Amino acid sequence: MAVTGDQTGPARSxxxxxEGEPAGAGVRGPILDSWLRCRLLGLSPDRAELPYRDDFDPDSRLVRAAAPVLDELQHRFSGSRMNISVADADGTVLQRRFGEPSLARSLPPIQTVPGFVFAERYGGTNGIGLALAERRPVQVYRAEHFAERAQSNACCAAPIRDQLSGHIVGVLCFGYPYTFEHPDLAALLGRAVGTIERRLMAQSSERERGLLHTYLDAQRGAAGNGTSGEGPRAGVRTAGPDGQEWLAGPGLAxxxxxxxxxxxRAAELISSARRGAFGVALPHGGxxxxLSRPVTSGTGVRGMVVEAVIGGDEPAAHRPQQPPGPPPRPPGAVRGLVMVGEPEVGRYAVEARRRLELLAEASSLIGTTLDVGRTARELAEAAxxxxxxxxxxxxxxAVLRGEESARPGAELHRTVVHGIRDDCPFYPAGQQVELLAGTPQMRCLSGGQAVLEPELGSAAGFIAQDPERARRLLAHGLHSLVVVPLLARGVLLGIASFYRSQDPAPFGDDDCRLAQELAARAALCIDNARRYTREHNLALALQRSLLPRDLPEQGAVEVAHRYLPAESGVGGDWFDVIPLSGARVALLVGDVVGHGLHAAATMGRLRTAARNFAELELAPDELLTHLDNLLVRLDREEGGGDAGGSTGIVGATCLYAVYDPTTRLCTMARAGHLPPAVAHPDGRVTFADLPAGPPLGLGGLPFETAEIELPEDGTLVLYTDGLVEDRHGDIDVALDRLRRVLAHPGRGPEETCRAVMDAMAPEHPEDDIALLVARARTVPAGRIAAWELPADPAKVCDIRAAATRRLAEWGLEELAFAAELLLSELVTNAIRYGGEPIQVRLIHDRTLICEVSDGGSTAPHLRRAASTDEGGRGLFLVAQLAQAWGTRYTPRGKVIWAECALDAA
Structure with missing residues (x-):
C-alpha cells in the first residue's frame, strides 16, 4: 500500500x-497534532537523536509471541525493501526483519539494530511513536515525518494489546520506500497484530494451566498419602483464558x-493475593x-488457588485462618476448587466486573434532571x-443556554470541577477556559476522539497550556489523563477530562473506553437537557412577551407584582392591570391548566380577550362569561369538533376585580380561582367571601359578583395556586401562612411582594406563581363634584357655570373652555336622547374626568356629518377636545364620559 498523489502540498505545509505559520487545511489531524507536540517538546527536525537501550529483554513474552509472525512476514515480503519491526510499549525496538536481508548491511544502525527508542518525544512524528501516541493504527508518509532523515520513506504501524488487561504492550511497524505498493497492506498489518495478540493470550492460558496442573498434582499426591480426605475428582470444568477454574466433587452441588x-468472591481474593479462610453467606441460605492460598507452577509462575468448604460441624466464621499448604477438611464438610489463577489476571477480571457495575449504575445516576449543568455534574459524580x-x-x-451550537472552538465554559478534594488547582467552575493548540483537550475537540495521556508529566501540551498551574496539578499527584468528547446525535457538545492521582496505575485503553461510554450516556442526557432548555426558554420568552412588561399608569391603586415560572415547564399563569373610565382600575389574575407552549399561547389569547372585554366596560360576571364562551370555542376548534377526542384546552381559572377609588368599592367575580386576600391597615387579614364559580371552559354555567368596600390604604392581594398549593402540603396551612405574612401593617406593595415570595415560594416551584399586590387609593371628596338636573335644556347653562366655578376652585381655569364645550354637548345629548335621572360628575384625578349619566340605554356613535346635515358634529367635537371618551352601561342606564389631560390647555 502507498499513499499516492502530489506531496508538494504536505511538504509546503x-x-x-x-517557520511558525499555520500549516493549512491539507494536513491530517493526527499528523498536525503530532507536529504540535514535537514543537512543544522542543524537537529539531534535523537533529533528532534517538536514545539507545541495551537493557531490553530479547526473550520477553512479546518477542516470543511475535517471532513466528515476524518470520512469516519476512517470507511474505521476500525480495522487497520492507523493514518489519516490533517495539515495546516505550517505543524501544525489540526485533527487526527485512524483506531483503542485504538491507541490514546497507541501512544506518537506527534502522537495523534493535534497542533504539522511537517514542514520539525522541524521534518526532514516526510510525512507532505516533501509534503509541494515538493508540490506534496509523500511517506516516514522506513529508509527514518530523525528522528530515525519514522524508523519503513511508510506514504504517498498529499497537499490540494484551487482551486480558487491554494495555498496549508493543507496536508492529512496517517501513518501506514511498514507491512501494501493496494492495492490502493495512489489512495484513491488522491480521499480523491479531495473531501476536492471540499468541500472547495463549501464553497466559499456558501459565494458568500450569498452575492448575500443579494444584491437581498436589491433590493427587495428598490423596495417595491419605492425608486430605475427599478431594476433587470428576467434574472438572475450565472457564477459559481468564484463569477461572471450577472443580466440583460428588458432594459439592x-x-x-x-x-x-x-x-x-474468589476472583477478589486472587486479585488481592489474600491468604486465609473467609466466610461467605450464600444467597439461598447457608x-x-x-480457603485462599498461594501455588507455584513447575515453570515458576506464582498464583493463588481458592477452594470452597461447605457444611461441617463448625461454623465458617469460627474457623481460624489456615497456614500455607493444603487445608484440612472439617468433619462432615465437602470441599471443591473454585478458582485458580494469577493475581494480575484476577485483578483484570475484578476490574472488568466493576466497570460493568459502574456502567449499570450510571444509567440511573446520570440524567435525573433536565438541567444541563446538573447532568454534567452527575457525570463527574458517577466517575x-x-x-x-x-x-x-x-x-x-451556547449549550448551557440551550441553543444550537456550532462545533466548539478553543473557548469553553468550565461547567464542573469535581474530585476527591476541593483544593486541587483546576480552573474554577464558571470561568472561561481558552485552550491552546496541541493540548489534550484541544486535540479532543479538533479530532472529536478520545485522547489518552498515560503519563501526564510528559504531555507537552498539558504543560504548555498553563505551566504554573500544570506544575501545581502535578504536585497534587495528578499523573494520568483521559479527555473524551461529549458527542450526541452527531453533535459535539463539549469535553470531559478525567484525572487520576491516588491510584498509581495510569489510565489504560479499557479506562478510556469506559470514560467514553460514560461520556456518551451523559452527552445524550446533556443534549436532551439542552433541547428541553431551549424549548423551555422559548416558552418562557413567549409567556413573558404575553405578560405585561410595564404596568399602565393609573391612580386608583399602587401596584407591585411578581411572576415566577415553574422549574419543570412554563405554565399559563397571568396577571394584568387595566385602567378603566371614571378613575377605576381592573385587576386580573388567571391560570390556564397545563404547561408548555400550548398553555402559554392560550394564556396570551385569554389575556388579550380579557383586555378587549374590559375595554367594553363589562361587569365582572359578564366578562367571565365571555371568556368562558371563548375558551369553549377554542377547545372545540382545537379538538376538531370531536366531542370525544378533543386534545385541546382543559380549562382555566380567573379572578376579575374592578376597584372604584371614588367609592372604595371593589366588585369581583371568580371562575374557580382562589379568593383574594384583603390586608387591613390595622394588621387584620381576611379572604374575600365571594362565590367560587365554575372554571372557564365548562360552558353554560353562571358566574356571580360580590362587592366589598376596601378600607382606606387597605391592600388587595391576588395570586395563583402555585403560591399556596403543594402536593405534599395542606392548602389551608398555606393560606394561614400567607395570612401571617400579610399581617404586617405599614408595608408597601413592593415590600409585601418581596415578603410573600420569600416566605411562600418554594425553592423549586412545580407550578407557575403570579402575584399581584394592590394598595387602594381614594379620590378625596373635595376633588369630586356632582350635580343632578332635570331634562330641561335651559339648565345646561347652569351646569356650565357651576363647573367653571369648581374648576376655578381646583386651579384648573385653563380647562374651563374645553370643559364647558364637553359638558354642553354631553348634557344636551342626555336631555335630548336619554332619560331621567340625569347626573353630571367632575373628577379631578390624574386627568379631568367629565361624566354625564342618564337612564337611557342608547349609546351615541361618532360619525362623519355631511355638509347638509343639521347634526352629528357634537361627538366629533368631543373626540377632538378629549384625550379619551366612551360609554359604559350601568344597571340604571348609561354613562358617557370624557377625559381631558390637565395640560390640555
Whole structure:
C-alpha cells in the first residue's frame, strides 16, 4: 500500500509549520497534532537523536509471541525493501526483519539494530511513536515525518494489546520506500497484530494451566498419602483464558446463584493475593468458607488457588485462618476448587466486573434532571472515585443556554470541577477556559476522539497550556489523563477530562473506553437537557412577551407584582392591570391548566380577550362569561369538533376585580380561582367571601359578583395556586401562612411582594406563581363634584357655570373652555336622547374626568356629518377636545364620559 498523489502540498505545509505559520487545511489531524507536540517538546527536525537501550529483554513474552509472525512476514515480503519491526510499549525496538536481508548491511544502525527508542518525544512524528501516541493504527508518509532523515520513506504501524488487561504492550511497524505498493497492506498489518495478540493470550492460558496442573498434582499426591480426605475428582470444568477454574466433587452441588457469589468472591481474593479462610453467606441460605492460598507452577509462575468448604460441624466464621499448604477438611464438610489463577489476571477480571457495575449504575445516576449543568455534574459524580479522582467538564456557553451550537472552538465554559478534594488547582467552575493548540483537550475537540495521556508529566501540551498551574496539578499527584468528547446525535457538545492521582496505575485503553461510554450516556442526557432548555426558554420568552412588561399608569391603586415560572415547564399563569373610565382600575389574575407552549399561547389569547372585554366596560360576571364562551370555542376548534377526542384546552381559572377609588368599592367575580386576600391597615387579614364559580371552559354555567368596600390604604392581594398549593402540603396551612405574612401593617406593595415570595415560594416551584399586590387609593371628596338636573335644556347653562366655578376652585381655569364645550354637548345629548335621572360628575384625578349619566340605554356613535346635515358634529367635537371618551352601561342606564389631560390647555 502507498499513499499516492502530489506531496508538494504536505511538504509546503510542513515548511510553513516549521517557520511558525499555520500549516493549512491539507494536513491530517493526527499528523498536525503530532507536529504540535514535537514543537512543544522542543524537537529539531534535523537533529533528532534517538536514545539507545541495551537493557531490553530479547526473550520477553512479546518477542516470543511475535517471532513466528515476524518470520512469516519476512517470507511474505521476500525480495522487497520492507523493514518489519516490533517495539515495546516505550517505543524501544525489540526485533527487526527485512524483506531483503542485504538491507541490514546497507541501512544506518537506527534502522537495523534493535534497542533504539522511537517514542514520539525522541524521534518526532514516526510510525512507532505516533501509534503509541494515538493508540490506534496509523500511517506516516514522506513529508509527514518530523525528522528530515525519514522524508523519503513511508510506514504504517498498529499497537499490540494484551487482551486480558487491554494495555498496549508493543507496536508492529512496517517501513518501506514511498514507491512501494501493496494492495492490502493495512489489512495484513491488522491480521499480523491479531495473531501476536492471540499468541500472547495463549501464553497466559499456558501459565494458568500450569498452575492448575500443579494444584491437581498436589491433590493427587495428598490423596495417595491419605492425608486430605475427599478431594476433587470428576467434574472438572475450565472457564477459559481468564484463569477461572471450577472443580466440583460428588458432594459439592450448588445453585447457580451460590456458585456466582463464590466465583465473584474468589476472583477478589486472587486479585488481592489474600491468604486465609473467609466466610461467605450464600444467597439461598447457608454459609461457605473460601480457603485462599498461594501455588507455584513447575515453570515458576506464582498464583493463588481458592477452594470452597461447605457444611461441617463448625461454623465458617469460627474457623481460624489456615497456614500455607493444603487445608484440612472439617468433619462432615465437602470441599471443591473454585478458582485458580494469577493475581494480575484476577485483578483484570475484578476490574472488568466493576466497570460493568459502574456502567449499570450510571444509567440511573446520570440524567435525573433536565438541567444541563446538573447532568454534567452527575457525570463527574458517577466517575469519582471509581474511575477517576478528578473530573472537569467544559461546555460552550451556547449549550448551557440551550441553543444550537456550532462545533466548539478553543473557548469553553468550565461547567464542573469535581474530585476527591476541593483544593486541587483546576480552573474554577464558571470561568472561561481558552485552550491552546496541541493540548489534550484541544486535540479532543479538533479530532472529536478520545485522547489518552498515560503519563501526564510528559504531555507537552498539558504543560504548555498553563505551566504554573500544570506544575501545581502535578504536585497534587495528578499523573494520568483521559479527555473524551461529549458527542450526541452527531453533535459535539463539549469535553470531559478525567484525572487520576491516588491510584498509581495510569489510565489504560479499557479506562478510556469506559470514560467514553460514560461520556456518551451523559452527552445524550446533556443534549436532551439542552433541547428541553431551549424549548423551555422559548416558552418562557413567549409567556413573558404575553405578560405585561410595564404596568399602565393609573391612580386608583399602587401596584407591585411578581411572576415566577415553574422549574419543570412554563405554565399559563397571568396577571394584568387595566385602567378603566371614571378613575377605576381592573385587576386580573388567571391560570390556564397545563404547561408548555400550548398553555402559554392560550394564556396570551385569554389575556388579550380579557383586555378587549374590559375595554367594553363589562361587569365582572359578564366578562367571565365571555371568556368562558371563548375558551369553549377554542377547545372545540382545537379538538376538531370531536366531542370525544378533543386534545385541546382543559380549562382555566380567573379572578376579575374592578376597584372604584371614588367609592372604595371593589366588585369581583371568580371562575374557580382562589379568593383574594384583603390586608387591613390595622394588621387584620381576611379572604374575600365571594362565590367560587365554575372554571372557564365548562360552558353554560353562571358566574356571580360580590362587592366589598376596601378600607382606606387597605391592600388587595391576588395570586395563583402555585403560591399556596403543594402536593405534599395542606392548602389551608398555606393560606394561614400567607395570612401571617400579610399581617404586617405599614408595608408597601413592593415590600409585601418581596415578603410573600420569600416566605411562600418554594425553592423549586412545580407550578407557575403570579402575584399581584394592590394598595387602594381614594379620590378625596373635595376633588369630586356632582350635580343632578332635570331634562330641561335651559339648565345646561347652569351646569356650565357651576363647573367653571369648581374648576376655578381646583386651579384648573385653563380647562374651563374645553370643559364647558364637553359638558354642553354631553348634557344636551342626555336631555335630548336619554332619560331621567340625569347626573353630571367632575373628577379631578390624574386627568379631568367629565361624566354625564342618564337612564337611557342608547349609546351615541361618532360619525362623519355631511355638509347638509343639521347634526352629528357634537361627538366629533368631543373626540377632538378629549384625550379619551366612551360609554359604559350601568344597571340604571348609561354613562358617557370624557377625559381631558390637565395640560390640555
Amino acid at each position: 510542513r515548511e510553513r509549520f516549521l 450448588l445453585a447457580p446463584h451460590d456458585r456466582a457469589v463464590l466465583s465473584e 454459609e461457605a468458607t473460601l 469519582v472515585p471509581r474511575l477517576a479522582d478528578y473530573v472537569t467538564v467544559d461546555l460552550p456557553e
